[in-house]
Amino acid sequence: MKCEKPLFTVFVLCLITISFASGSNAENNRKLWSHMCASCHDSKTAPDMESLRAKYRTADEFTVAVESRGHRCMNILKNDESLIKKIAKEIGLK
Numbered sequence: 613m614k615c616e617k618p619l620f621t622v623f624v625l626c627l628i629t630i631s632f633a634s635g636s637n638a639e640n641n642r643k644l645w646s647h648m649c650a651s652c653h654d655s656k657t658a659p660d661m662e663s664l665r666a667k668y669r670t671a672d673e674f675t676v677a678v679e680s681r682g683h684r685c686m687n688i689l690k691n692d693e694s695l696i697k698k699i700a701k702e703i704g705l706k
């Protein structure tokens with residue numbers, strides 16, 4: 613059964629490639645976040661995506677936070693709840 617090993621290796625490599633490919637798709641799917649939020653939310657000016665995700669469990673909590681705790685420079689976003697909810701989904705909140 614020696615000859616099965618290379619085949620198995622190829623199979624595993626395929627799986628790894630696929631998981632990397634879908635990982636980068638997840639990045640591409642965060643268009644709103646990267647266009648509208650990421651420039652300030654880079655962990656220097658404002659908390660980055662990971663820390664917001666750790667802080668807010670649900671899209672609703674996140675929305676309330678944007679509306680109440682968000683900085684003055686985010687004012688244009690605050691009236692658009694559906695946009696905030698979309699972004700919450702993008703960064704993986706439910």
Ligand code: HEC
Pocket residue numbers: 645648649650651652653657658659664667674677678681682683685686689696699
């Ligand atoms: C012009 C810069 C800027 C943009 C653009 C921006 N933010 Fe902010 N945001 C800030 C600053 C500054 C704070 C205040 C950070 C602090 O208090 O430490 C903040 C705070 C927040 C908070 C509260 C953070 C906390 O610590 O509880 C949330 C949530 C948030 N922003 C979400 C967003 C989302 C979502 C977007 C994109 C739709 C966005 N922000 C776009 C600058 C920005």
